[in-house]
Amino acid sequence: MPKVDLSQFEFTGHASNLIEDLTTMPQAEKERLIMSGVDVTGVGRSGTFLQTDHNAVHCETHQPGVEMMDIKDALKKYDGLDGYYWTQVDPDKDEFTRAVAENVHGGYFIRVAEGVQVQDPVQSCLLIRANDTGQNVHNVVIVEEGASLHIITGCTVASHDTKGAHLGISEFFIKKNASLTFTMVHNWGENSVVRPRTGGVVEAGGVFQNNYVSMKTVKDLQSYPTIRLAGAGGIARFNSVLVAPPGAYLDTGSRIIMDAPDTRGEIISRTITTGGTIIARGDIQANYVPARGHLECKGLILGKGVIHAIPELRGTVEGVELSHEAAVGKIAQEEIEYLMARGLDEDEATSTIVRGFLNVDIMGLPARLNDAIQKTIEESEKDMF
Amino acid sequence: MLKIENLHVKIGQREVLTGIDLEINAGETYILFGPNGSGKTTLLMTLMGLGNYEVTGGKIWFKGHDITEMPTYERARLGVGMSFQRPPTIHGLSTKHLVRMAAQGRDFDVESMARKVNMESFLDRDVNAGFSGGEIKRSELLQLMAQHPNLLLFDEPESGVDLENMHLIGKTVRTLLEGEIAPRPDCSMREQKEMRSSSGLIITHTGYILDYINADRGQVLYDGHLCCEARPRDILEHIRAHGYQECVRCLN
Ligand SMILES: Nc1ncnc2c1ncn2[C@@H]1O[C@H](COP(=O)(O)OP(=O)(O)OP(=O)(O)O)[C@@H](O)[C@H]1O
Ligand SMILES: [Mg+2]
Numbered sequence: 150m151p152k153v154d155l156s157q158f159e160f161t162g163h164a165s166n167l168i169e170d171l172t173t174m175p176q177a178e179k180e181r182l183i184m185s186g187v188d189v190t191g192v193g194r195s196g197t198f199l200q201t202d203h204n205a206v207h208c209e210t211h212q213p214g215v216e217m218m219d220i221k222d223a224l225k226k227y228d229g230l231d232g233y234y235w236t237q238v239d240p241d242k243d244e245f246t247r248a249v250a251e252n253v254h255g256g257y258f259i260r261v262a263e264g265v266q267v268q269d270p271v272q273s274c275l276l277i278r279a280n281d282t283g284q285n286v287h288n289v290v291i292v293e294e295g296a297s298l299h300i301i302t303g304c305t306v307a308s309h310d311t312k313g314a315h316l317g318i319s320e321f322f323i324k325k326n327a328s329l330t331f332t333m334v335h336n337w338g339e340n341s342v343v344r345p346r347t348g349g350v351v352e353a354g355g356v357f358q359n360n361y362v363s364m365k366t367v368k369d370l371q372s373y374p375t376i377r378l379a380g381a382g383g384i385a386r387f388n389s390v391l392v393a394p395p396g397a398y399l400d401t402g403s404r405i406i407m408d409a410p411d412t413r414g415e416i417i418s419r420t421i422t423t424g425g426t427i428i429a430r431g432d433i434q435a436n437y438v439p440a441r442g443h444l445e446c447k448g449l450i451l452g453k454g455v456i457h458a459i460p461e462l463r464g465t466v467e468g469v470e471l472s473h474e475a476a477v478g479k480i481a482q483e484e485i486e487y488l489m490a491r492g493l494d495e496d497e498a499t500s501t502i503v504r505g506f507l508n509v510d511i512m513g514l515p516a517r518l519n520d521a522i523q524k525t526i527e528e529s530e531k532d533m534f
Numbered sequence: 535m536l537k538i539e540n541l542h543v544k545i546g547q548r549e550v551l552t553g554i555d556l557e558i559n560a561g562e563t564y565i566l567f568g569p570n571g572s573g574k575t576t577l578l579m580t581l582m583g584l585g586n587y588e589v590t591g592g593k594i595w596f597k598g599h600d601i602t603e604m605p606t607y608e609r610a611r612l613g614v615g616m617s618f619q620r621p622p623t624i625h626g627l628s629t630k631h632l633v634r635m636a637a638q639g640r641d642f643d644v645e646s647m648a649r650k651v652n653m654e655s656f657l658d659r660d661v662n663a664g665f666s667g668g669e670i671k672r673s674e675l676l677q678l679m680a681q682h683p684n685l686l687l688f689d690e691p692e693s694g695v696d697l698e699n700m701h702l703i704g705k706t707v708r709t710l711l712e713g714e715i716a717p718r719p720d721c722s723m724r725e726q727k728e729m730r731s732s733s734g735l736i737i738t739h740t741g742y743i744l745d746y747i748n749a750d751r752g753q754v755l756y757d758g759h760l761c762c763e764a765r766p767r768d769i770l771e772h773i774r775a776h777g778y779q780e781c782v783r784c785l786n
Contacts, residue, residue, distance in 0.1 A: 481622060482585060483622045484622045484624055487622055489610065490610055490616055492611050492681065493607055493635060494607045498607075505624055505625055505660070506625065508625070510626075
């Protein structure tokens with residue numbers, strides 16, 4: 150991939166007006182939001198945050214125990230979020246983190262109070278609307294002791310060909326016995342450059358579950374979230390389902406560092422290319438025992454494209470149990486024939502197998518998001534065979 | 535129902551079936567015996583039209599259609615149904631969904647049918663994922679019940695099955711072949727039996743399945759040839775007493 154030239158994007162001057170009622174947004178944008186898992190009616194959600202271009206335009210939560218605000222407000226209110234802000238991601242990591250450190254446009258701060266179990270997910274959306282926008286966001290999520298939360302984040306552009314750069318820092322804090330499910334749906338476009346930088350820490354008995362879905366063309370995406378299990382009994386799971394249509398370039402991975410005994414980590418990715426490139430990384434490191442980690446990386450090449458699976462395991466003490474399974478290939482003829490023997494023609498059989506491969510049931514998503522994902526799969530099937 | 539004429543089949547470079555002739559009538563169940571490696575599974579796979587099995591000569595007729603070159607799914611839709619011995623796992627596809635698809639739009643109460651073969655707790659599991667030998671057999675039967683084939687191809691229904699499951703599988707195979715026969719005011723059980731239209735081709739080594747079904751004819755497949763046509767029970771006894779060596783003599 151050629152180097153990203155940030156000077157091509159405008160990091161100032163794209164202020165947007167507040168949007169009181171998201172249902173008043175233009176129809177085309179609403180549809181892109183729905184396909185990113187964001188429900189503009191807010192039904193079945195504990196809160197909604199929307200940022201367009203350079204600022205937050207909508208932020209509301211009616212859920213007791215859930216605090217949600219623009220990161221800039223949180224920095225003022227909580228004295229720079231000392232002990233949290235920039236502790237999980239190094240601001241000097243690369244030019245993208247530096248760009249956000251120098252000039253943060255927004256992002257969300259979400260905190261769940263101790264012991265509060267939030268039933269309905271909180272949703273957030275980061276939207277690039279104006280052509281050539283460079284968007285710098287910084288998100289901080291704190292789930293206090295014994296609390297639980299599901300966040301659905303949709304990232305998208307106003308139109309599939311909107312040119313934009315999204316630089317996003319996310320820092321997650323899962324306290325003792327707390328749990329965070331973070332579902333991210335990427336619905337970028339053929340001119341989107343995307344550089345998320347994500348880090349998080351899970352304390353004793355905490356659970357972090359990350360779901361990541363990206364099925365549309367994205368020009369250039371690179372991300373490698375890292376979660377550190379810092380307390381005994383911590384669990385981290387990453388589930389990714391990625392499709393790379395022609396013109397897409399995704400360099401993605403997940404990393405789990407097991408820095409305490411009795412920890413478990415799991416990274417599962419299913420990738421399909423129909424012409425694009427996917428680099429599917431995964432890294433599990435275990436520095437304490439007992440620690441069990443499993444990495445599963447499966448890729449299908451349908452037609453053209455490249456899948457490069459790079460699973461890594463690193464154990465530094467005796468007794469760690471780490472394993473991985475990686476496969477890049479095609480749909481097994483045996484599976485197609487089996488379904489044909491049940492009366493499905495070749496196309497039906499292929500499509501059934503692909504849908505199974507991309508099945509996201511394991512993520513436990515709300516029905517409408519699940520439907521949106523199924524619809525996206527249906528739409529991309531025409532590229533597949 | 536099924537007519538096979540001088541069928542030759544190659545796997546890779548090797549000719550495994552070297553001229554098979556066989557006719558199975560409507561409502562008739564045919565039993566196939568034969569030593570390991572003689573080509574029995576090959577014959578079933580070829581009838582289903584699966585890959586790797588290359589027909590190099592001869593014809594297969596089903597319900598009057600020449601199906602020798604027909605794609606697998608068309609054979610299935612025409613009424614050929616096979617129980618796979620080692621079916622693949624399909625991730626992300628629930629057993630329930632596959633059963634529904636196998637019904638091809640026919641009315642089929644998946645839950646209550648699953649109960650009949652003790653599969654109700656498997657319906658939400660991925661197809662064949664971690665199924666034991668006996669569970670695979672029951673899952674295959676459930677799919678075949680949904681498919682409702684006119685010709686049932688079954689490769690070793692007994693293998694890897696405990697006694698209780700053998701009973702369940704035997705009864706289910708009988709129902710698949712003969713339909714549900716029960717006292718009815720409008721039709722005697724004997725008439726019901728005569729109306730049955732499903733035929734079967736079943737491979738067995740042990741013959742346990744014969745306790746459950748009516749099978750009048752059978753043959754031994756030996757080294758790519760069929761021989762020794764007789765009543766299945768007689769063939770079984772003959773093999774038990776004398777082994778397959780006798781078949782060679784009979785061939786010559
Ligand atoms: N894919 C293959 N490649 C090469 N040879 C094969 C292949 N499949 C089957 N064969 C060979 O074809 C012959 C017939 O095999 P087949 O499975 O039909 O035997 P069978 O009669 O079903 O035996 P069994 O009673 O052991 O199930 C065997 O010698 C077997 O090794
Ligand atoms: Mg066999």
